[in-house]
Amino acid sequence: QKEVEQNSGPLSVPEGAIASLNCTYSDRGSQSFFWYRQYSGKSPELIMFIYSNGDKEDGRFTAQLNKASQYVSLLIRDSQPSDSATYLCAVKGSGGSNYKLTFGKGTLLTVNP
Amino acid sequence: GAGVSQSPSNKVTEKGKDVELRCDPISGHTALYWYRQRLGQGLEFLIYFQGNSAPDKSGLPSDRFSAERTGESVSTLTIQRTQQEDSAVYLCASSLEAGEFDEQYFGPGTRLTVT
Numbered sequence: 001q002k003e004v005e006q007n008s009g010p011l012s013v014p015e016g017a018i019a020s021l022n023c024t025y026s027d028r029g030s031q032s033f034f035w036y037r038q039y040s041g042k043s044p045e046l047i048m049f050i051y052s053n054g055d056k057e058d059g060r061f062t063a064q065l066n067k068a069s070q071y072v073s074l075l076i077r078d079s080q081p082s083d084s085a086t087y088l089c090a091v092k093g094s095g096g097s098n099y100k101l102t103f104g105k106g107t108l109l110t111v112n113p
Numbered sequence: 114g115a116g117v118s119q120s121p122s123n124k125v126t127e128k129g130k131d132v133e134l135r136c137d138p139i140s141g142h143t144a145l146y147w148y149r150q151r152l153g154q155g156l157e158f159l160i161y162f163q164g165n166s167a168p169d170k171s172g173l174p175s176d177r178f179s180a181e182r183t184g185e186s187v188s189t190l191t192i193q194r195t196q197q198e199d200s201a202v203y204l205c206a207s208s209l210e211a212g213e214f215d216e217q218y219f220g221p222g223t224r225l226t227v228t
Contacts, residue, residue: 036219043219044204045219046218051214088155090156097169099163099212099213100158100161101217102158106155
């Protein structure tokens with residue numbers, strides 16, 4: 001059973017701080033990793049994806065990947081109250097199931113004004 | 114362009130009734146996926162369609178669940194003899210292709226409540 005683990009939170013940070021969200025995965029063959037943001041009562045929205053070890057930056061968001069440690073993270077700089085949401089880590093399978101996303105349960109982030 | 118659309122947005126049904134949920138993928142996307150999200154839980158994969166290939170039904174929780182897709186267009190998810198444990202948000206996603214680097218985009222979901 002392939003697993004994706006996230007701290008459920010809630011993670012609470014003050015406005016303007018850096019929020020750090022972490023995720024580990026069990027399938028060593030996985031090659032692609034995604035972060036979705038889900039506001040309460042809404043569907044998941046894709047915000048970042050990463051395929052290579054290291055950092056990938058997009059605006060205030062940075063995704064970090066370490067395949068050797070089977071660890072992926074999302075940093076949100078200059079956090080805003082509008083960033084308050086649940087963040088879902090998703091990992092594509094390997095081999096014949098490389099189309100299938102396995103999701104973590106999500107980390108609830110609250111940014112306090 | 115238009116995103117993934119789903120209907121109905123909400124459905125309340127009595128236990129034992131059948132329901133049909135609809136998904137219209139992004140135009141040109143060949144792959145379509147159904148997921149279920151129960152309250153406070155992560156997303157569970159249900160079924161996957163890619164073009165004319167045989168679907169991957171490995172995530173369907175019981176034989177009461179079935180889904181169809183005609184070509185690369187609309188898909189319907191049918192739940193027969195609904196049970197209270199079927200109450201969840203049913204999410205549809207589509208992607209351009211079905212490779213490991215293809216991004217999946219979600220529709221707004223159908224919230225199903227079985228009373």
